[in-house]
Amino acid sequence: MDAAGTDARTKAAGKVMSRLDLTRRLVGRLTHGEIVVAGIGNANFDLFAAGHRPENFYMLGSMSLAVPIALGVALAQPSRRVVAVEGDGSMLMNLGALATVAMVAPPNLTVIVWDNGTYQITGGQAAATAEATDLVAVARGAGIVQSAWARDEAEFERLVGEALAGRGPRFIGAIVNQEPGAGRPERDPVLVKDRFMRGISAKGSTPG
Amino acid sequence: MSEWSGTIIRCFAERGIRLVTYVPDKVLIPLIDGFRSLPNVTAFSATREEEAVGIAAGASLGGTPSAVMMQSSGFGNVPNALASLVVPYQLPVALVISERGVLGEFNAVQIPISRVIRPALDALGIPHITLEREDEVEFLVTRSLHQAHRTQQPAALILSPRLTGGKMEG
Numbered sequence: 001m002d003a004a005g006t007d008a009r010t011k012a013a014g015k016v017m018s019r020l021d022l023t024r025r026l027v028g029r030l031t032h033g034e035i036v037v038a039g040i041g042n043a044n045f046d047l048f049a050a051g052h053r054p055e056n057f058y059m060l061g062s063m064s065l066a067v068p069i070a071l072g073v074a075l076a077q078p079s080r081r082v083v084a085v086e087g088d089g090s091m092l093m094n095l096g097a098l099a100t101v102a103m104v105a106p107p108n109l110t111v112i113v114w115d116n117g118t119y120q121i122t123g124g125q126a127a128a129t130a131e132a133t134d135l136v137a138v139a140r141g142a143g144i145v146q147s148a149w150a151r152d153e154a155e156f157e158r159l160v161g162e163a164l165a166g167r168g169p170r171f172i173g174a175i176v177n178q179e180p181g182a183g184r185p186e187r188d189p190v191l192v193k194d195r196f197m198r199g200i201s202a203k204g205s206t207p208g
Numbered sequence: 209m210s211e212w213s214g215t216i217i218r219c220f221a222e223r224g225i226r227l228v229t230y231v232p233d234k235v236l237i238p239l240i241d242g243f244r245s246l247p248n249v250t251a252f253s254a255t256r257e258e259e260a261v262g263i264a265a266g267a268s269l270g271g272t273p274s275a276v277m278m279q280s281s282g283f284g285n286v287p288n289a290l291a292s293l294v295v296p297y298q299l300p301v302a303l304v305i306s307e308r309g310v311l312g313e314f315n316a317v318q319i320p321i322s323r324v325i326r327p328a329l330d331a332l333g334i335p336h337i338t339l340e341r342e343d344e345v346e347f348l349v350t351r352s353l354h355q356a357h358r359t360q361q362p363a364a365l366i367l368s369p370r371l372t373g374g375k376m377e378g
Contacts (some may be wrong), residue, residue, distance in 0.1 A: 072266020
């Protein structure tokens with residue numbers, strides 16, 4: 001690609017940021033019981049490290065399903081904002097989910113993708129995002145019109161603020177470094193589910 | 209609408225299932241059209257079957273009973289979503305699988321996966337029932353959904369060509 005603008009990628013100008021720092025900035029803005037669905041691996045390690053919240057759902061497996069799970073939760077909980085945080089490798093595995101989000105158009109859903117260009121947790125193997133694929137362009141092409149790269153921390157905070165206040169669906173991409181995930185949620189699926197469902201009042205004290 | 213599909217839709221509605229996502233299939237048309245016509249049910253297609261399972265799992269986690277519909281060939285896409293999400297998190301998602309590969313199948317590539325479905329569901333510990341007779345549909349569906357709900361486990365309903373007529377060449 002030359003410098004005259006034939007490169008249609010929009011992520012080139014982005015600053016490389018810290019996933020944990022951005023996760024903390026995200027969590028710091030969640031003051032209205034917003035739900036966060038975190039994808040397998042470092043996305044949910046850092047979400048847990050940013051401080052457990054009852055409205056957090058931690059995936060322990062099912063790579064690539066953070067966005068579909070968040071879509072289902074968003075439809076079931078229309079009065080709450082729902083944020084999916086996912087890694088680029090997982091997002092690449094299920095790009096069709098972005099088309100479904102665009103088609104269903106839940107107004108309360110935001111997708112955030114941490115893009116470090118690698119399959120970090122399996123040893124840092126290069127992903128298609130390292131050189132070829134612009135996930136924000138993919139999201140926009142899939143029909144999520146409000147899709148943008150956060151080019152620095154201030155822009156990330158602005159985009160998150162807009163997403164939490166405005167109408168979705170929205171997609172935010174952020175380029176992050178290779179810092180390992182900082183925390184580890186308990187690997188107890190039924191505990192994660194029960195805590196989450198009670199945290200969002202989807203489950204009461206009696207079976208219904 | 210065929211009688212079996214109307215019965216299934218009614219049983220699902222009585223159980224409170226309000227989100228249905230699917231990858232389309234010809235045999236499923238009366239169910240797809242039926243669910244989409246209900247004002248209190250959200251029904252839409254997903255791009256892949258495991259994505260549909262993820263959406264239904266999310267709805268279940270959000271407190272909305274949910275179901276996934278697929279053709280038997282599409283079942284081949286879902287084992288990991290079942291094994292690492294629906295089963296260990298104990299989510300009462302209903303799976304509706306229309307069966308190809310049996311009773312007059314005309315396409316050889318449909319047959320191997322049709323032999324995998326039941327052993328795979330057994331290995332995953334997911335209760336499954338095959339719907340073959342019109343007069344049993346209400347009992348089997350109602351009891352399967354009730355058990356799923358009360359025990360917090362998924363349930364699989366396999367639609368046999370004996371019930372649906374299946375898909376014939378043409």
